[in-house]
Amino acid sequence: MNVFRTVLSKAVEKNAVVFGCMIVLIMASTAHAQRRGRGPHLAYAYPAGCERGMSCEITLGGQYLKNADEFFVSGEGVSLEILNWYKPMARGEFTQLNRKLREAEIRLKAELNEEGGEAPSKAEVATYAGVTEEQLHEMEIYRRRDRDPKRQPNEQLNETVRVRVTVDANAVLGKRELRMIDGASISNPLWLHVGRWREVNESPPSEIVSYVDTVDEVVETLPTVINGQVMPGETDRFAFQAREGMKLVIQADAREVIPYLADAVPGWFQAVLRLTDETGREVSYSDSFQFRQDPVMYFEVPKDGKYIIEIRDSLYRGREDFVYRLTIGEIPFVTGIFPLGAPVDSEQTIQIRGWNLSNNRMTVSTMSRKRHRPIMRCRMTQSGGVGIQFPLQIGFWPEVFDREPNNTRKEAQSISTPRTINGRINYPGDEDVFKIEGGGRLVAEVAARQLGSPLDSMLRLTDADGNEVAFNDDYEDLTLALQTHHADSHLTATLAGGREHYLHITNAQHDGGSEFTYRLSLHRPQPSYDLRVTPSNIIAKAGQIVPIDVFVMRQDGFDEDIELSLMEPPEGFRIDGNVIPGNVDHIAMTLSLAPTTKVSRNKEPIQLEMQGVSRGGRRGNGLIRPAVPAENMMQAFIWHHLVPVENWNVVVDGKGGARMPFTLVPGNEAAKLNASEKIFIPIAPTSKTFDPSIMFVEVADPLDGISATVVKIRTGGYAIAVTVDNAAIAEEKHILLGDRGNLLLSVYKEITAKPTEEDPAPTPRRIDYGYLPAIPFEVTNRR
Template sequence: MSVFKTATLAVAAVLAVVSAAAAQPRPYIGYVYPAGGQQGTTVRVKLGGQNLDGVYGVLITGKGASGKLVTYLRKLGPQEQTLLREQLDELRKRVPPKSWEMLAQATAGTDASMNADIGMLSREMMARLTQGGHGRAAPAMRLENLGIDRAVLDQIMRIRTRMNEFVLRPASAAISSLVVAEIALDREAEPGQRELRLLTPRGASNPLVFHVGRLPEISRAPMLTSEVQVLGKEALALRRRHEDGDAERAITIPCTVNGQIASAEVHRYRFKVRKGQRLAIVAAARELIPFIADAVPGWFQPVLALYDARGRELAFNDDYRFHPDPVILFEAPRTEECVLAIADAIYRGREDFVYRVTIDEMPWITSIFPMGARAGTSPSVAMKGWNLDEARLQLPPPDASPGIHLVAAAVGPRSSNRVPFAVDTLPEAFDQEPNNEPAEAQKVQLPVIVNGRIDRPDDWDVFQFRGRAGETIVAEVVARRLGSPLDSLLKLTDAQGALVAINDDHEYAEAGTSTHYADSYLIAKLPADGDYCVSVGDTTRAGSEEHGYRLRISGPRPDFALRAAPSSVWVRRQQSGAVTVYVDRKDGFTGAIHLGLKNPPPGISASPSVIKDDQPAAQLTIRAGFNAPAGPFDLVVEGRARIGTQEIVRQAVPAEDRMQAFLWRHLVPAEDLKAYVFDPAADGLKLRPKRDYMAMATVPADSAGKPKFTKAQVAGRLRQLDLLFDEGLLTEDFYRKKRAECGVTE
């Protein structure tokens, strides 16, 4: 059983007593589209999620980026859709017939909701009216010639926007509430990944990846909410695909293209290449949304194919090594037009199948060696890859703390992909061939970290050390965690070749988005004095210069790492909320860990909590006093443990508990732990006062004196009318008329 699954079972009883505040539905976002933008631009994005009522703000990490809310489109019910149709019929009486036909065409597109400002005309809809439609036969028309009152036109735009998104049975209810936001990116904003969240009265949502890019961006129209597909009637759901879903787009490279894949869609992009041009075509999809709970294998699996002008395949990729996101490294054999196609591997699709594909002559690192160094040193590191001439690798500074850091190479303004680089405190050595057999074993002094390669198929690297009876030895391979394709196999044998211990894969709670725990780990007590050998190979008998590894052979170094989930916490003032803190125990550490907050703001405190010796997790309760800040603000959870004579302090990495393919759970790291103190009197929060609709409801009777509806039905209708009116979708006359039908006249 995995560390995380064990932890989930162990804390079930604790979670059952979570405070009422923590039990409130947490705001959730399942996708953001497009998932990035170019420096110096403002990007309008569409987000899908649930529990987003009252959303009022957008958070994005890093300098040079800010967000603002444009509108919130909550999921409507069928009765509300009927009310909107009736309201539209009333408004139609105030529009000339020819103008109504123009409006119907101009407001029927898939991108209506992206451009629907509350209180403003849709830019895209107005462009269709005044520029002759959106691929339609409708002629252009000046607004003053429409013969429509501006307020009526605005009302029609709002209603059509909401009706376009209506689906009785969405493919995923978890992404059926919609938010439109604007993200402003400064010209000097640092390129790379950011995290984006929404703010609601129930706190901050989970984060999603948002990229700041250097290149021009091209985005297809956003999808409408997908309808659930019924077996044997799948074609009915396809009617809500993009208007330009399978249309080929002509683009100019370098650029980044953005899209959402609908069911059965293939997106194509045509561009010119020059002979000898060395392109890196890099897709991001799983990187954007690591796990989808109700899809197998648990994420959008894009495939890339590159064709020449005659339709002959030039290159294909469905994943890059063990990364599901594909990469094509392509050198153009001639100057010509090429077509890039992207689709899901099994032609699935819906709104959260979001992708970004960058096409550029950027540097791309396929491997580095060594993949780490001792702290305090400045090692020489060799790079292999694409477009790396004159590239400079930016390594961690000599005073970098132990751990795994991300490094990249730069060539002018272009930056490569980021690759992991490990920093440790132990002495380092290098693999020296020949050392393929125990008779040729390379002698090492413990403790040591060996930097090596399984540099050809069926290769083994063997290292010999002197051991004592009863001594505990740890051997650990770090390869897959550093981006190596090595699927390691680790063996410990004595001087006669007898097997003492063996390991293929070792599951570790810090895996994040990895689903293959390919790195090996073993801990064993030596049976006698003498020489011992540690052998490293590849389980699949593969090998190359890129199959690098770092092998630690040492005594146990007891330690621990922490994860705190979820990555946001909502607390009502003078009450409490909670996060669950999970522990990954290392090298046999079994001690108790005392949890707390590091330098919390005034008014915020944590109740004492301990992860006991036999526990994989514990709950940390966070309380907000009367003087606590409203937020959002960042919290840092830390754990303290006594190991020998030293007190060790480790900070918990914020994380999201994510489900993969209906079953598996993963702790996906986040940048920060956002806290929010709920206060109805806080500035900027406009909460709907509670209304007793049951008390207001009067049940109308038919001509025979029998009630037409139940009181609950009338109360529900009153609530629907209030919501639609508050959203600006109903005129005051229509609103009063419908309330009067429910027996309410005030």
């Protein structure tokens, strides 16, 4: 990881003008200490990438960026330097300056009239009013933007930071996470692309934006990556020269740049491509590729000449964060893979289909059973050293290939379980049928879309008489955060022993072909789970306790408790409230930093790893799964997605804050919340002058029906009194008898000065101390 420190120059300060598709619906995160509030928010980067071995200037757009003067970038070989910060003039400032100019014009006219002079010029009025040329320029920009009916004001896009990016010649190609840091918080990530091909930016419009559809001549050679932005109603057009016989791939990356837009429907920039010859005749069109929203087209050039590629939004929307990367050239592109996976401890020959491939076959050796990972990333080298990458699913079961013909029950291929079938829907209307041997519980699950196949699978289980026993079309897999159509099927059924059963797989959209491949796994239920942890980047002080959120994606009826632990953490780092009850899918817990933790040099992050272990239950040995760091992204106002990121990072910044006025008494780290009376959690003051009357605790999340206060108890000590509202239980609100979870309590003090004549009702001054370690609880009616 590289983090680069930059300081805003005096010039910046001088020039500164004073956020069916079902994925996880996540309720508001409880990580209050990491909520960004007025921390930096990044909305877009333009251009969204840079050629390897080159330097380029990019603009980062967002909100609350002025004080963000440091970067966090994943990987090596990319450095950044801030050039300037800019924020357009606000309405209030414009109104004030406009009034000032009008008043100055009236006074100056009156003075000149008395002297018999001519009417003053605009420049003379501005000088008289004390309005600078820069302010006049910003006012003109404001007028043009305000008059543009297509432009909608959006505070989340209003500020910009211009940055110089330098990419080393040996930097690894691909996406990097880019975040900004302001000393108190870390921004959300953007993806910065390190590319192989020559890169150009669309020609800039005039500084005062006026959108006119013209043909841009920035493309000089191929391959080229064009970086652009689409504004409201705009169609970008780029001309390029092509020779007869060239096999061009034209690929638009829009969702690949910004996967989700929080405040736009359907939740991303839906790009459309149109290719014409120089007479304007359409020769190719694409609004998507297979199931992917980003369009791709393949075009064999019929004759030498000029061609024009157009890109726009499907609904003619646009704004600054409608950013794209448009690649044009004779480049390799994968359209299909077969098989889509292989078993552990094996060798498998993989066939690749696509365009401009000089090599379409390779043999891979999979990992051992002990080193198993569900996905193996493979790379195949093409001519010129260009690499193409693709995923392979690695399984445990024995594997077979489907054998044609197997379209009817009479031709059905006999399969014993457990088994994984590598198959293909060869043509529209094709159906593969498998005869299942044996009885008992059966899970049949398809992996196709999640591995890049366009197949929209549909599973149907029938008995010997053709009666339907079970059916599934789409299965919502919450771990696939970037998919907006969960088209892979997952079916569970109980097979009667001694009877024949047939499993049918086909394409729900009635398409087929060599690319429509699948993996169909048949096995008994395998209860399992996946974990996600947010926030993925934490900035904290030494000794601080910060809330984190852990989400569980349970599969095949998994309902066991999960215990989480840090893997080889720095000394003094600790997780509290680290058990996820078997009946919940989300829990808040706390991460404690040691008071002796050193401040991160140059904001270099500490990388943490956390894993969960199921407590066994009926299964005996526990299942171990990593807690994958994720970014909580919003789509189209209502949907939230836990998008995995590379690392879970903690940046230790500055000295510790105010000392916590009390601690939990050891041995009282868990609470039995009583539905009929208060319970008391003993605390130990850290100061002799401790005053419970000015100390307060807030229940985070908040948990409806639970409240807490600091009290003095009969023994002379102190405690946190926790009350459960019986009405909340009776009304079946958020809290129920038997519920288990974690109490997250934040501590603060309020001090009110004595009234004076000048201030008879002084406002209380609040001092926040942060969070106590998470306290596990269970709601019971037992005393």
